Amino acid sequence: MKKIINHADNVVKEMLEGYISAYSRYYRKHPDVNGVLLRQKRRGKVALVIGGGSGHEPMFSGFVGKGLADAAACGNVFASPDPNTIYETAKAVEDGQGVLFVYGCYAGDNLNFDMGEEMLRDEGIETAHVRVRDDVASAPPDRVEDRRGIAGDVFVVKTAGAACDAGLSLEEATRITKKARDNTKSIGVATAPAQLPGVEKPIFELGENEIEYGMGLHGERGVLRTKWQPADVLAEKMYGQIKEDTALKAGDEVCVLVNGLGATTITELAIVYRKVKELLDKDKIRVYDADLNNYCTSQEMGGFSITLFQLDEELKQYYDMPCYSPYYAKGELTESSREIKEECEEKYQEETCSADSVSQDTEEPCVSREKKGPLTELTAEDAREMLIYIADKVRAKKSYLTEIDSAIGDGDHGIGMAGGMKKAKERLQQMKGEQNVYAVFEAAGKAMLMSMGGASGVIFGSLYLAGAKDMEEKGVLTPEDLAKMERKSLAAIQERGKAEVGDKTMVDALTPAVEALEANCDKGLLEMLRAAEEAAGQGVEDTKKYVAKFGRAKSLMERAIGYQDAGAASVWLIFQGMREYVEG
Incomplete structure (x- = not known):
């Protein structure tokens, strides 16, 4: 597959350089690690730090903004950031009120963010975390803590950003964010595979007339490989599985997100939403807000996910608060969307890829040492x-x-x-x-x-x-x-x-x-x-x-x-x- 890159080893580095340069009025890059920092964050509040693997753009860096996250720790493509990146990114935006981390529930993210938190707590910085686990296909309800996070990140990050900007304590902001997380359910389907930069083969293969039902955001296999079905059939099946996993009933209100995985057009997403809205109307569930977009992608994977975010009056209050980033905005934009003029310019230096980078398999290395014969110690x-x-x-x-x-x-x-x-x-x-x-x-x-x-x-x-x-x-x-x-x-x-x-x-x-x-x-x-x-x-x-x-x-x-x-x-x-x- 042709990808518009220079060298596979430099994809994340060069992507962040371009992203920060394009939106420098909003962001600056951490000078030492792959962290995206909001330039004009509110002072004296809980810092919200999100993060995960790159390759899902605009998630996570695109959800740093006013009323959203204060910073994003960015890992390699489809890999969580390391503990030092998490630690340094959080420390750069922490302002005495603690740090709330929001990220998808994956083994790598859990381990690395846990270690990043430990490093912060060792310095006396209070932390908490909320792991997004909205994918109903990835584990049954009695193992909800094993579920992975997919496009539900959007609603959880939106709510968390509002709670932190409202000046809530770390404990209270965490409670609100967990409530949002627990009220968010998603399921996805893949129609075509993604391919990682620098890798010769797609991360999975699908037949001409096959789809992967329950596909994860990183290309993890779904729960079922089946034959291609029309949009209405897929939407009805996916909606039914989400509804079965929730306590939704007539009179409830939801926000709906139909999220493309990278290669799916708005035309297709709109066709899916048309059927989802019909089903919600039939069940007398009111749509409070709806969104069709590619927010949580997987490179050029074909397919989509459906997310329902169940609201109550408390959650509605935080969802309605304005927010802005170049890729996501809600409410009155006014000051937050206004171009911020700054005199200063910052130069960032990052380690360049060394000449001995390995981009493909090479011959087995030769053993070279001074001592002859087998070593005894x-x-x-x-x-x-x-x-x-x-x-x-x-x-x-x-x-x-x-x-x-x-x-x-x-x-x-x-x-x-x-x-x-x-x-x-x-x-x-x-x-x-x-x-x-x-x-x-x-x-x-x-x-x-x-x-x-x-x-x-x-x-x-x-x-x-x-x-x-x-x-x-x-x-x-x-x-x-x-x-x-x-x-x-x-x-x-x-x-x-x-x-x-x-x-x-x-x-x-x-x-x-x-x-x-x-x-x-x-x-x-x-x-x-x-x-x-x-x-x-x-x-x-x-x-x-x-x-x-x-x-x-x-x-x-x-x-x-x-x-x-x-x-x-x-x-x-x-x-x-x-x-x-x-x-x-």
């Missing part, structure tokens, strides 16, 4: 060179990991891993001469954690970081030390992510690998790593048997069986890289 320099080798190895497998993830996820795992490993390598290259072996692992983990975004950033950053953190300085790592370190990392990953063996995650490969390390550490470093590599490989194979309990494959249920987990494959590659380096 790891010095700090050995560990540094080993992790650089692993970084090159994983980056060389970007397309392989992307293809695995595209089968049941959103196809961004390879891109995220390659980006995180690139940052880890850059940091490790600065550490030549380091004497503490744990410091090497810790630095690589931090570099991944702060750069990758998505669930992978937290999880794979912790794989290196958690086991080495707070360890007593040591110059040499024995097989027993490595086994203990990886056990500690596994415990931290499971504590944060809550995954167990059988949940179709990277834990399915990491757990047997750690057990193999412990069982074979008395046989020497090489034999121990051979056993761990083999166990991790079997763990990857085992994921094909499991129903996913986490991540974007979760809503597929039995349809995920037969596919391997991309995170588990990355774990196997890491242990394979360790073995290859130690063996020489």
Whole structure:
């Protein structure tokens, strides 16, 4: 697919540069991270910070504005922002009254925003969050906390922005926002796939006469693949499923959003709304306001979603408050839509993509080291060179990991891993001469954690970081030390992510690998790593048997069986890289 870009690695950077430049009278960019900041926010109020993966424009950056969000933390395409981006963006707009975060309920966003909040609270800044979970197709009502956020973000962010601008306390603004979230229900359908910049294949495939019912905003598979149906049939089925999930009755009032996923015209959205309005009239449910637009998109995905936002008098008060951004406005515009003239101009510098960026699979990296023969222990320099080798190895497998993830996820795992490993390598290259072996692992983990975004950033950053953190300085790592370190990392990953063996995650490969390390550490470093590599490989194979309990494959249920987990494959590659380096 032809995309109007320069280089896939620079899409988010260049998109934000253009966006901020075009709307500089409203926005400025955070000088250090991918955060969009409102220039003239109200002072002395709760700061509203939204965010998520890029590629959904105008959500999230386009919903920063008067009466809306004060800032947006922007991740890579279809990947959550990393904790540092979230922390720095929020800190830039916090004004002594605390920060309210609003974002979609996805594993990566949940993990990274949680860590961003922890960092803020460590500095005495009060925080709260509301996770949007409006997609009724993604989980049943008794598992509402597992539902993902799609176009319902629009109504929740609108309400949250009004509540914060009204001067409510953090506690009260959070209550109002949660009420809006709980009164918002959506469902979507896809008619054509999206394609991530720089990826050769679409994130899923549909036959000529097929549609995906219940499709997620990132291209996650829906609950049913079925034959194409006319607009009225689809609208009636979708409306019926939303209504079944709510307590809507005659006399109630709703706002309606028919949202395009990127490649759907207003003509088509209007045809869908025509049928939805007919059904609401039949049920004597009043439409308080309606909107047809492409607000929460998925690159050029074909299809649409329907959202109903049930109002009461309290919610109506906040919905009616005026707001303005270049892409979304309600109420009286007057001052908020007026061009703001400012004398100052700010220049922002961002790190440019280095020449060694990996845009496609390359040959396996060669092991290069001074010592001959298998290693029996790891010095700090050995560990540094080993992790650089692993970084090159994983980056060389970007397309392989992307293809695995595209089968049941959103196809961004390879891109995220390659980006995180690139940052880890850059940091490790600065550490030549380091004497503490744990410091090497810790630095690589931090570099991944702060750069990758998505669930992978937290999880794979912790794989290196958690086991080495707070360890007593040591110059040499024995097989027993490595086994203990990886056990500690596994415990931290499971504590944060809550995954167990059988949940179709990277834990399915990491757990047997750690057990193999412990069982074979008395046989020497090489034999121990051979056993761990083999166990991790079997763990990857085992994921094909499991129903996913986490991540974007979760809503597929039995349809995920037969596919391997991309995170588990990355774990196997890491242990394979360790073995290859130690063996020489």
